[in-house]
Amino acid sequence: MCETNQHTITIIGETAFNHEGDFDYLMNLVDLTAAAGATHIKFQVLINYDEFVSQLSEAYSLVKSWCFSVEQWNTAFDYAELLGLKLFVMPLDQKAVALCHRDSVEYIEIHSVSFNDELLLDEVNRKVQGKVIGLGIGGRTIEELKNLEQKLRHQKLLLLCGFQAFPSQLEEVKISRIKYLAKYFPEAFLGYADHSDPNHLDAQFSSHYAYQLGARVFEKHVTLKPNRTDAQSAYTGVQFKNYIESLNRYISVIEEDETTSFTMSDNEISYRHRQKKVVAIRDIAEGEVYTHENIALKMHTEEGTYSNLTELIGYTANQSFKLGKVIC
Numbered sequence: 001m002c003e004t005n006q007h008t009i010t011i012i013g014e015t016a017f018n019h020e021g022d023f024d025y026l027m028n029l030v031d032l033t034a035a036a037g038a039t040h041i042k043f044q045v046l047i048n049y050d051e052f053v054s055q056l057s058e059a060y061s062l063v064k065s066w067c068f069s070v071e072q073w074n075t076a077f078d079y080a081e082l083l084g085l086k087l088f089v090m091p092l093d094q095k096a097v098a099l100c101h102r103d104s105v106e107y108i109e110i111h112s113v114s115f116n117d118e119l120l121l122d123e124v125n126r127k128v129q130g131k132v133i134g135l136g137i138g139g140r141t142i143e144e145l146k147n148l149e150q151k152l153r154h155q156k157l158l159l160l161c162g163f164q165a166f167p168s169q170l171e172e173v174k175i176s177r178i179k180y181l182a183k184y185f186p187e188a189f190l191g192y193a194d195h196s197d198p199n200h201l202d203a204q205f206s207s208h209y210a211y212q213l214g215a216r217v218f219e220k221h222v223t224l225k226p227n228r229t230d231a232q233s234a235y236t237g238v239q240f241k242n243y244i245e246s247l248n249r250y251i252s253v254i255e256e257d258e259t260t261s262f263t264m265s266d267n268e269i270s271y272r273h274r275q276k277k278v279v280a281i282r283d284i285a286e287g288e289v290y291t292h293e294n295i296a297l298k299m300h301t302e303e304g305t306y307s308n309l310t311e312l313i314g315y316t317a318n319q320s321f322k323l324g325k326v327i328c
Helices: 023-036 060-065 070-082 094-101 118-127 142-151 177-184 202-213 237-254 266-272
Strands: 010-014 040-045 086-091 105-110 132-136 156-161 189-194 217-222 277-280 295-298
Touching (some): 010 023, 010 237, 023 040, 023 070, 023 237, 040 070, 040 105, 070 086, 070 094, 086 094, 094 105, 094 118, 105 118, 118 142, 142 177, 177 189, 177 202, 189 202, 202 217, 202 237, 217 237
Parallel strands (some): 010 040, 010 217, 105 132, 156 189
Antiparallel strands (some): 277 295
């Protein structure tokens, strides 16, 4: 769950309907998510398809064919837990809410299409406690979010900026909303659900921008094959792993503690040693007093003891130096 440490992040592998009803494929997505280093895996759970989609919808038969049984979902949940993943569950019907009681389910998301589904919202309110309720804000106004906040007033909220446009353009997603959400919903956790083209730089760097705006929960679609449902904005295993490593590296670099921020690495110390050194600008005899007429600062490939003229001016040379030699 979201930690109190302001720099701690949650990274979610979103399976959505990329499985297309193939349970073995779903299990392989769990493997992919765990191997990439994500903290959570997201399942969109649909059990009662008649509650979710009209029988007269052109998508009815397809959605029906993509559903799993309660037993299958429990198997998938068990396997994700076995691999060390926490669960982020999006129940799409009331029966699916019953699967959210596991301790490993830390987040429950209400899909944007279900914002006005009073029966589903009531089911979540009645039966789910101690979880963070995620709300996808794509296509929603501040007023709608505030109204839903009132309905879920006893729940801790996560607001996820982003929406699926197969893929989405960063300019349309408007991640600037994140900073305004922090103003309107100061108690809520903030997140970013990226749906960029996986081959575009935005797929990696938009999460960096979102972090700077205050997001601490990051969601990416995952896929095993490029031509499946939701794959237009999904990462393969290697891409997802690289994304996670990049985001973690970015955060570690910009959030370094002040006590270590000015500690120099060996390479930086070597760079420092390139500074100009005190060099003889004419022959200097032993016992001669150092002045601006016989020493100066110059670049030199030899090691030197002094890099500041004030350390030597007025003092006596303890040995002789030829023109151009470093004073040591």
